[in-house]
């Protein structure tokens with residue numbers, strides 16, 4: 001059986017690669033991620049896949065290799081990046097993450113609403129890759145979920 005991973009999706013620059021590096025305990029350079037990158041525990045999905053609805057089929061194919069999907073929203077931006085019910089198109093579990101929580105923002109409610117309308121269930125994890133807050137709790141939750 002193929003090894004299953006945590007698939008990480010989110011809009012451009014929301015902090016996907018920063019997060020997968022933490023999950024994989026890897027300290028590498030950050031570059032704009034154009035291709036799908038398989039890490040030790042993760043699949044880092046290019047933002048283009050969620051920005052273009054016709055590319056959803058690629059994500060659904062990638063999800064065959066995933067036991068869960070981390071769905072990120074960027075709290076520093078007010079954007080609607082996912083289509084309605086997005087997460088329901090996938091078989092695997094979806095975990096909601098609100099990133100860049102170190103930056104001042106008025107978008108908290110907008111982020112929560114967005115995760116709800118795309119079909120991601122609470123709890124949502126608020127993280128900062130910059131300050132490291134919320135990361136340990138998220139990683140612990142993910143690996144506990146995997147054991148179940």
Ligand SMILES: Nc1nc2c(ncn2[C@@H]2O[C@H](COP(=O)(O)OP(=O)(O)OP(=O)(O)O)[C@@H](O)[C@H]2O)c(=O)[nH]1
Pocket residue numbers: 010011012013014015016017018019030031032033034046047099100101102103127128129130131
């Ligand atoms: N303030 C702040 N900046 C962050 C955070 N996470 C990532 N960044 C910064 O945001 C930029 C993009 O981070 P990446 O981890 O490359 O984001 P990404 O989603 O992989 O980006 P793409 O692959 O280009 O879609 C970098 O300059 C990071 O240092 C965060 O939690 N807080």
Ligand SMILES: [Mg+2]
Pocket residue numbers: 016017018031032033044
């Ligand atoms: Mg990236």
